[in-house]
Each structure stands twice: as structure tokens, then as C-alpha cells.
Amino acid sequence: MLTLVFILKNLSRHKLRNTLTIVGIAMSVLSFGLLRTTVDAWYAGVEASSSTRLITRNSISLIFSLPISYGDRIRGVEGVTRVCQGNWFGGEYIDEKNFFPNFAVEPRTYFELYPEFVLPVDQKEAFLRDRKGCVIGRKLADRFGWKIGDPVTLKGTIYPGDWGFTIRAIYSGRDKSADETQLLFHWDYLNETLRKASPRQADQTGFFIVGIRDAENAAGISRTLDARFANSLAETLTETEKAFQMSFVTMSEAIVSAIQIVSSLVLVIIMAVAANTMAMSARERMGEFAALKALGFGGWYLAMLILGESLAIAAIGCALGCALTFPVAAAFGDAVSQYFPVFQVSGATVLLQVFSALAVGFVAGVVPALRARSVGIAEALRRLG
């Protein structure tokens, strides 16, 4: 107990220096947590994907479409339960700063394929009845203050013109990882409009979402589907939803890598700062350590005092940093919700923060601890005199 008191009281020796070090560690733990959460947010789509959903798209590129007639042929493949066509609509609300994802989808099968998007039955019925109706996520509704019945006009970027919708339903995510920032509307509305305005683009879909009975058959079904459309004008590429989402992350892999490197560098920098604090602290106390050794304390006890102090500084900084991570991440997540629909601090991130801070504390204390351990009593006392 006295040893613990001793370690904690040692923190009061240089209040300003130790406080600054603690604040430094807290800030680096916070930065590390935010950067890790940003990386997690990048992978949120991957994490939220289902193993029983496949995505079939044009094998050349996502910007090339597929004939809607492929839907029936896909449905005929053994193991396929549902098929839903969808298009990235890419509409803008007022201007591009108000970005949010918006898709034209076949609504009945879409919500069967995505049970994680929960919407009230009456609202769902109202949406299904209204060809120009749309469904929006809870976060999107909160962002623009939209409510049921409000009209929304999107400016088409891929499909020119102003597209008017009426909000008929607001969905909520069943899980925290569900994206609540989307706007979904009837694929038929898009297709019928295109038939009149741009017939060449009609009866084409950007992708099919394919529900399968057994996730273990995903590879086999993918191969079967792609073989079925081989040597056609629009060959397909079918992959799991996870792989499909991952392909988007891979496009920005360099940014993700840079964030990961920066988050590690933050720790290395604070490690150097903490090591400097501990080195100074130990150097100032060599005479004291010599006196303790003279009293009979072994070198390992002194090393434990230094390491304990270093770990205590790191633990306080870590607690502060972790506590700050949640409100700061929430505020940051709100500010960037159009880019990162899911910005949640995960348990794994908190564990990594704790582990990193303790590692910083340990590494920062090791060299001064070893020095204290090997201090020569007579020599240190002579220097003190």
C-alpha cells in the first residue's frame, strides 16, 4: 500500500511537467481513437454487409449497366431466393455540399433483402403505394429536418432534370452499423421517366442485389451466374456484398493506410515525450534512489517505482483520452455524417487505446527504470554531496 502511495505521490513532484505529459497522452489517445474510428467508418459498409447477399454488376465497370431482363435469369439459378435491381441515382439536394447516397431500387424485395432497415408497416405501405414516394434514413431526416409528407427535389447528375419525391417513410437501423443516411425510391419511377426522356437508358439497371439461401454456396452461385452471362454483350461480375463494398475501400486504400500510419506516429511521438519526462524525473532522483538502495531496497524495487509512475501517468492520460473520445467522436461523426454514415467508437478501438497507452507508459519507463536499478549507491551519494 505504501509503495502505491509512494508511486502516486511521486506524480505530484513536478505538477506542471506531469500534467502536460498526461494531457499529451490524453490527446494522443484521443487522436488515435478518432483515427481508428475513421478507419472503422471506412469499413462500416463492409462490416454491415451480409454473407447471404451477392452483387451482380457489369464485369467491365460499375458505370456500365445490365439489361433488366437478366433479373429473371438470375432468379432461375438454384439457391437464389430474391433479386432486386438498383441504380446509383447520384442526385443532389440543392447543391453538392448536401451530399447523401440515393438509390433507385425495387422496393418490395429491397426491404426483404435488408431486414436491418426497419420501417413502420403503415409507412412502408404508403411508400409502396406512391410511385413518387421515397424512404429516408433517420439520420438524413434529422440532418435536414425532414418529416413524413415533405416534398424533396433532387437534381439529377447522372439522369438530368429535377426529380420530385414525397417522403413516405423513415427507416431506422436495427444495428448501429446500419447506414441511416440513404434516400431510396422506386426503380420503376426512374425507369418510366427514362423511357420517355432517354429511351436508350431505360430497362437497364446498375446492379442486382441477389439474395441466396446459404452463404456457403456464395462462390458457386457467383460462378454460375457469371457463366450464365458469359460471351453476352453485358458480361457480369458477381461477388459477395462484402467483397463489393471492399472494392470501394480498396480504391481509397492509400488514404486508409496513411491514417493508420499517422495514428501509429502519434503514439511514437507521445512515447518520446513520455520517455523524456520519465528520464528527467529519474535523473533528478538518482540521489534518492541511492539512499533507498542504501536502506536495503533492491534495484528491481526502484525500477518498479519508475515503471509504476510511468504507467500511472499513462493510465491517467489514457482514462482522460478514452473519456473524451466518445463525445468528440459523436461531434465529429455529426460533422462528417455525409461522408461517414456510421461513425461509432468500437470496443476494439477502446481496447487498442488502453493497450497503446499502457505500452507507451511501459516503454517510456523502461530505460529510466533500468538506470535507477543499476545506480551505484556510493557514487550517486557522492554526487549528491
Place this chain on the structure above:
Amino acid sequence: MTSCPAETTLGSAAPEASRSPVIEVREVSKAYTRGQQTVPVLLGVSFRIEPGEFLALMGPSGSGKSTLLNLIAGIDRVDSGSIMVGGVDITTLDESGLARWRSRSVGFIFQFYNLIPVLTALENVELPLLLSPLSGRQRREHAKAALALVGLADRMDHRPNELSGGQQQRTAIARAIVTDPDILVADEPTGDLDRASAKEILDLMCGLNKSLGKTIVMVTHDPKAAERAHLVRSLEKGVLTDADPRLHS
């Protein structure tokens, strides 16, 4: 100032010649290396200290008296010779053995007190007892008793910077005696104190020598402090310059 009371002086309470010495230094030599130069500090020093004796080591700066004290206290190593303390040849002990021996057998009184500034007087005195098998409560009781013995019962919760120099040195003395060691070693214990405080500390050391029978080895420059010892030995250039008076008595 006069030496410690007559009943504890060399001629009376001090041990008779037949009793075995508590400290026996035999042909001890020690040299330090500075750069490429070897500087001899002690040259074949031999002497002995009887149980309950209060010895003052004097000599000019660099004469080797502090080195000799460090060797007796087991915080430095001899180059040659041997040192028996309480029947143990401490020159044969390894580092951990020596640390264990110091924690049980030696109480240190330093010139600059070397108290831990962040701990209270009570915690400072309790500190050496961490190495004993005593419980926390027992440790605190022992520490309180030691502080009471040095007259600081009312200063237990004060930190060193809230105490005067004399009170800090008394706290250091309480820390030195709390483990009930065989010997007390004091390196210039009054060197950093004013005359009045120095007298208080010397009175206290004499009292410990008398009432608890502690063997004390003190290094000092101060002839007035040396006067309080039973026996004064002088070192010069690493050699004892005077003969042991007991050999002539």
C-alpha cells in the same frame, strides 16, 4: 561539549577487550579509477569497533573517511581485505545479500537527510519497514514509536519541506533506527545544520548510543561533534594516523 555520558564511554559501558568486536576492518584497501588514473583512497586500513561504541572518523577532505564508512555500511566494495560486521564477512556477500544485510543491520544518517520529499515524516520512517515481514499496521506503530523517540510525535504528518533542518535530520535518525539495526553509520550528520540544531542531533545520537546501546560510526569534520564520540580515529591519505587507544589501555 563533552563526550556521551560516562556510563557509556569507552572506559565503562564500552565493551571489554574480551568481547568480540561488532565491526572488524582488516587490511582494507580501496582505489578509484578516474579516467586512466587509479587513485588510491584506503591503504591497508585495519581497526575494530566494539559493541555499543561511538566512533568518530576524522580527517581532511579526500582522506578516505567517507569511503571507509561506505565500506563498513556495505554500500561500496573493497578492493582487498575484509570487513566483519556482527560476525558476517560482508565482503563475501553478493549485491542482493548485501542489500538484505543492510536492511536488517545498518541504519543510515546522511548529511543531507535524503528523505523522500513527497512522503510525510511518518511515511519516510515507515519506508525501510517495507522490507520487513511486518503488517501495515505494525509498520505504522513502529514508525510512530521511532518518531516519538526522536521527539517528532507532533510532526508525523508533515512533509520534509515543512520541517526545519534539525527536524529533518531527526526524521532521518528515526528512519535509521526504526528497523533496530546493529550499527548506525552517520556521514557528516551535522554538516548541514546550525550550531543549535547540530547540538540537538548529537545529543540525540548520544542518547541512542546510551539508551539503546547502538554502535555508531560517524564521519565528521567538526571537532566539536567528534568530542561527543567515545573514540576518535583520524585518517590521512588513506591511512589511520593514530594508534587505537584501547590497545594501550
